[in-house]
Amino acid sequence: MTRAGGWLLAAGALTLPLWLQSPYHLHVAIMAGIFGVLAMSLNLLLGYTGQLSLGHAAFFGIGAYTSALLTLKLDWSFWPALAVAVALAALAGFFIGRLALKLRGAYFVLVTISFAGVISLVSINWIELTNGPLGLPGVPAPALGPWSFRTKTAYYYLVLAACGLSYLVCRRLVMSRIGRALVALRENEPLAESVGVDVTHYLVLAAVVSAAMAGLGGSLYAHYTRFVSPEVFLFTYTVTMVIMVVAGGKGTLAGPVVGATLFTVLPEALRAAASWQWQMLAYGVLLVLLVFFLPRGIVPWLARVMAGSQAPAEPDSPTIRR
Amino acid sequence: MLAVRDLAVRFGGVTALESVSFEVRPGSITSVIGPNGAGKTTAFNAITGYLRPTGGLVTYDGAPLTGLRPSAIARRGIVRTFQKTSVFPALSVEDNVLTGLHLRGTAGFFAVLAGGRRLTAEERALSSQARAVIDFVGLGHRRREAASALPYGEQRLVELAVALAAKPRVLLLDEPGAGMTGSEKAVVSGLIRRVREQGLTVLLVEHDMRMVMGISDTVIVLNGGRVIAEGSPAAIQAHPEVIRAYLGASAGST
Numbered sequence: 001m002t003r004a005g006g007w008l009l010a011a012g013a014l015t016l017p018l019w020l021q022s023p024y025h026l027h028v029a030i031m032a033g034i035f036g037v038l039a040m041s042l043n044l045l046l047g048y049t050g051q052l053s054l055g056h057a058a059f060f061g062i063g064a065y066t067s068a069l070l071t072l073k074l075d076w077s078f079w080p081a082l083a084v085a086v087a088l089a090a091l092a093g094f095f096i097g098r099l100a101l102k103l104r105g106a107y108f109v110l111v112t113i114s115f116a117g118v119i120s121l122v123s124i125n126w127i128e129l130t131n132g133p134l135g136l137p138g139v140p141a142p143a144l145g146p147w148s149f150r151t152k153t154a155y156y157y158l159v160l161a162a163c164g165l166s167y168l169v170c171r172r173l174v175m176s177r178i179g180r181a182l183v184a185l186r187e188n189e190p191l192a193e194s195v196g197v198d199v200t201h202y203l204v205l206a207a208v209v210s211a212a213m214a215g216l217g218g219s220l221y222a223h224y225t226r227f228v229s230p231e232v233f234l235f236t237y238t239v240t241m242v243i244m245v246v247a248g249g250k251g252t253l254a255g256p257v258v259g260a261t262l263f264t265v266l267p268e269a270l271r272a273a274a275s276w277q278w279q280m281l282a283y284g285v286l287l288v289l290l291v292f293f294l295p296r297g298i299v300p301w302l303a304r305v306m307a308g309s310q311a312p313a314e315p316d317s318p319t320i321r322r
Numbered sequence: 323m324l325a326v327r328d329l330a331v332r333f334g335g336v337t338a339l340e341s342v343s344f345e346v347r348p349g350s351i352t353s354v355i356g357p358n359g360a361g362k363t364t365a366f367n368a369i370t371g372y373l374r375p376t377g378g379l380v381t382y383d384g385a386p387l388t389g390l391r392p393s394a395i396a397r398r399g400i401v402r403t404f405q406k407t408s409v410f411p412a413l414s415v416e417d418n419v420l421t422g423l424h425l426r427g428t429a430g431f432f433a434v435l436a437g438g439r440r441l442t443a444e445e446r447a448l449s450s451q452a453r454a455v456i457d458f459v460g461l462g463h464r465r466r467e468a469a470s471a472l473p474y475g476e477q478r479l480v481e482l483a484v485a486l487a488a489k490p491r492v493l494l495l496d497e498p499g500a501g502m503t504g505s506e507k508a509v510v511s512g513l514i515r516r517v518r519e520q521g522l523t524v525l526l527v528e529h530d531m532r533m534v535m536g537i538s539d540t541v542i543v544l545n546g547g548r549v550i551a552e553g554s555p556a557a558i559q560a561h562p563e564v565i566r567a568y569l570g571a572s573a574g575s576t
Contacts, residue, residue: 172434172437177424177448178429180417180421183417184421187412188409190408193372193391193392193393194370194392194404194485195485196425198393205431
């Protein structure tokens, strides 16, 4: 049932450019894909280890700036720049993980916020490197051999591949003993430790993978919009990621993808339907309704509806891994 | 052998453990008893790394455990349960036990990402081990249910299963019978005996005297942060200091 649905979605995603001809629609799809990667990245920390990173835009921005700077200033091609962007974001994740996860909970949230703040200030003030608030225009489009990803259709497939890769990484991790260790830390940390789960190791691992994926999203974003400015560190990006994860269903594999799609498409659809003030109002009302009626998110709710129609009397257990 | 030497724990001005020394014979069931506040759970926490002792040393087969993290101590085969029910509430019984099997898996980050046949084989092996442990504690019919949905007594069995999954050489049980009905306690006692028959050493904190006297080889009595008596159940029951600690000074004549 869910597997068939998954294949159907994959087939739909693969053929999307065939039935979405308008470049604007493709643009929305590309942004949804980039945010899909970011939401999956955040979900790994928030959904599985239970740690809320409110500085996730920092890893996104590090990825974007690294990739842009390497291609602009050192004339690197896209692929090695992407690799270094991911690696650098992962490194930042490692240090934040080591530093902050000793504290956990609210302190982790504070450290991640401050980290994003500091990185943002650096990007604004280190003008020789980052061009300050003016940003870096002219980031080149990626190319693979003779093929360029300049067109929206090509870039869509690049982003789709990144999305697929991120999903696969999350899926493999979550369904393994590593994923069980992460969930164990979320569910009951002392008990997890008592059976040999090394807290620091697994939390840092989650932070590194999560940051690396956010870096991937950042690099893709930079080479798509072809422009990077300190705006990539805006708190709004982090909040958007959190909304996507929570609305879609944190701690589920499909949740962030669903959330990212919904909350990229929805504002665009509202933009066509209403004026700016009404847009934000409708967006807010919908968000409140979602949190109110589906506190666990869309995907767990769907899973329960489907399970309910097939086999009644399912106990009150959220779907954690399947 | 698990050995505790001059273990001391102080919280500010409060002395929870003054100087506690005892040894747990391999393959034995050893119980730690004592009035409330005697320091039993504190001793457990200090042995398993949840609390850094102020002084003293805990060793296992000669190697010091003091100062190690709980996960590192579990890796050396010393696994504990908790006084308050402690499961992974949202997970199914099976996933609870699979999590307990953490140390029995070997797949690291890159092996997991690469996938492949060895990983699948390991997962399958872990699943069957989990099933065996679940059947051992008698929860086969509950395998797919969320731990939080189980009645209290069965949650305690899940807890025991999680600890057993970690393949302990020494199993520390903190009041495994607390809050249980008589028949449930009998089940737990039977399980503890069977665990010992498999070669495990069991260290037990328990208030239920019938259970303690029924299954223990050795009983250690703590009072006021010190060991006041140690011996076989029969010797402990007749020990004047123990009677004084439990019943008060003038009751020694009975």
